[in-house]
Amino acid sequence: MNLTLKVWRQDGPEDKGRLETHQLSGVTGDMSFLEMMDVLNDKIIREGGDPVVFDHDCREGICGMCSMFINGEAHGPGRGVTTCQLHMRSFKDGDTITIEPWRASAFPVVKDLAVDRSAFDRVIQAGGYVSVNTSGETLDANAIPIPKADADEAFNAATCIGCGACVATCKNASAMLFVSAKVSQFALLPQGQPERKRRVTRMVEQMDKEGFGNCTNTGACAVECPKGIDLSNIARMNRDFLSSSLTGE
């Protein structure tokens, strides 16, 4: 198929940036979106140009590195997929596709379509862990039975890949879905209880400090989340946050 691509180009965080138009032919439906970008870059390099920079690594939907805003949607059309798992059969011959980076002040553009998501790392560093040393001298793994339903729900929350589609999608650039997924994973497990209050307080504080916006419950984040992280996590985090504010931890 033949496509018209409007691709965001930006030299760095200070550059203003602009959309650049490319015509691309020879795209087939079995290509992934990123393979289509490879074809574009191959063409640009052979023509002596500067290829489009985009983040990607595993190309199987799990590392969370790829991050494109395609035709106004995080990770493009289709639900439950990352950009690398989006295939060109979702488009048709003659389509115009607009490709932009995640847009959020907490995610400054590094170059072109690549953004800096280290704010997410700092939120995790603020408390997204269980404080246990890695000695291996802990309880036997089966010492505390965990109801399957709790374990499954903790797992569901823990499948967040930290891609940032939630932030990119939210009109307020809120990171509530990301933060609440990590808070929930530990809140649902016995191992997370000792630090439960301290964790939620500190992670929310750091989230605010990074400049993410507030949550206004529109739910767009959960719609675009490639891993289907549920909105109920946000409710759980709000409850935990309120309760730890009231009990002074």
Added chain:
Amino acid sequence: MLDSKTPQGPLADQWTNHKNNIRLVNPANKRLIDVIVVGTGLAGSSAAASLAEMGYNVKAFCFQDSPRRAHSIAAQGGINAAKNYQNDGDSVHRLFYDTVKGGDYRSREANVHRLAEVSTSIIDQCVAQGVPFAREYGGLLDNRSFGGVQVSRTFYAKGQTGQQLLLGAYSALSRQISKGKVKMYNRHEMMDVVIVDGKARGIIARNLVTGEIERHSAHAVVLASGGYGNVFFLSTNAMGSNVSAAWKAHKKGAYMANPCFTQIHPTCIPVSGHYQSKLTLMSESLRNDGRIWVPAKAEDAEAVRKGTLKPTDIKEEDRDYYLERRYPAFGNLVPRDVASRAAKERCDAGFGVNDTGEAVFLDYASAIERYGKTEANVMNLENPSDEKVRELGKAVVKAKYGNLFDMYRQITDDNPYETPMKIYPAVHYTMGGLWVDYNLMTTVPGLYAAGEANFSDHGANRLGASALMQGLADGYFVLPYTIGDYLADDIRTGAIANDTPEFMEAEAAVKDRLEKFIGNDGDTPVDDFHRRLGRIMWNNCGMARNREDLTQAIEDISALRDEFYAKVRVPGKLNGYNPELDKAGRVADLLELGELMCKDALEREESCGGHFREEHQTEEGEALRRDDEFTFVSAWEHKGAPKDAELHKEDLVYDNIELKQRSYK
């Protein structure tokens, strides 16, 4: 002859005795010692977190935008541990035995036994960190089976076990970053290792965003930079996975061990076109319940390839479940190398089932029916309709493997609940890597290698769910102990200066190399050369190898390397974010590694595990080892061109296991 420094004494006591006898560094002195960790996958993250907890000052580096994205994240199926929760006869000894046998008797007994011993601590540790493993209704941990074993010892979190374990290690790492004990360098790539007075004392790194070259000094350097499967271009590795850190170490004196030992994973989604950038694995756990087959009649295979016959219309008696036929004891759960070769054998014989002729079926129909019947019994349904049974069965399969089925559908546009999946072997893992002794130290003092980057535990073939086990064992429980024995000599050394001539020279060499790439007057993109290298490797150093092809490949790679330096075009600037420049450096190193792999494969005149030399096979087409001549590790010393590398041997001694021809029949 290389000295593995394996401790004396009975196998089962070696690790305990070694830990009791090696030197320690006291807490106050640890604060005076710096350690660099390159790579933040399971081995790197766990090592960095553990070393920092113990008190060392750690600098950790990853090329991704966050340590959480290292490729361990993509591991699907699970992690082995000798917990024997299923009461099916598992034990440390059995895990040890299975691993040595699975590796076709080419791994070091002492290392493998230690791995089996610490495996149980890994599960305890991960659960304590809040890793949400799959559980049964009773609240206890669930297990499943993997290839090459007859017990259920694999712990898992759906098809995302690597993700959950890495996020566990990443959270431990994040905790240390927040304390300032680990300084994390994201989007940084190691460009060289710096040797001072014969010891590894630091690295040259490049800030990939600004292009700045940095000199980092330390008392020891740990490479946890992963494997080199991307030498084949198409593999299940991430796009950024590369050999460069290990290769730079090799060029600075670290021996490369068994580089030709490559794991070709039997269950991957087949290649669909020229543009393809990577291959996707379908977890081995699918072989627990899926049955692998091709049509028994050549004309049926032909019709399937043409699209005139649907696989679901082929009668049971016209199907060849070739793994069950050839290996009745292990059936679909034979080790990976055996399953891959069997698929190739059927496809070469003309029974392949997609238009390239390189695919076999992985079928869930009987599992869906079996699970459906069980569910119907549980629900007390009398005489349920076939449709109802299938519905119930599909729900069970969805709960177990849902994300993998979704992934398959996404990539192929086929519904695996209704029609069998098509799969074919693909490069997945490299058992070879930097040679390390029992302490995980390379032949360069102070330079360590952990995880897939070293060669130590898997011999000539890795069993499923053992990579995660090894990465975390090395990082959490082995290296943090053994490194102290070396660092005990450094308590009075003081900070290592990073402006000595050795650092300045290494930095200058790195800058010079990068400038040459940017200044090169070529017209061909890096990927073009990478793809061509991959084809040479796959065709000549892949699932089956022979003298003639390997000899030719060595010449072809050498010629391709010359062409690369003459014709490659690297666009963009030196100072700034330039992924094409990063790629050029990595491909340049792969172009050297590939040649050494072929040389290694050529000189190993036997078949073992994933290394199959057509000249050496049994009458039934199985790998034929030559124990009298080849029971050793090949460790290569760099001497200029890769083909001029010098061979050193570490003899493998089996005191506790009898060497046998592997049989899974």
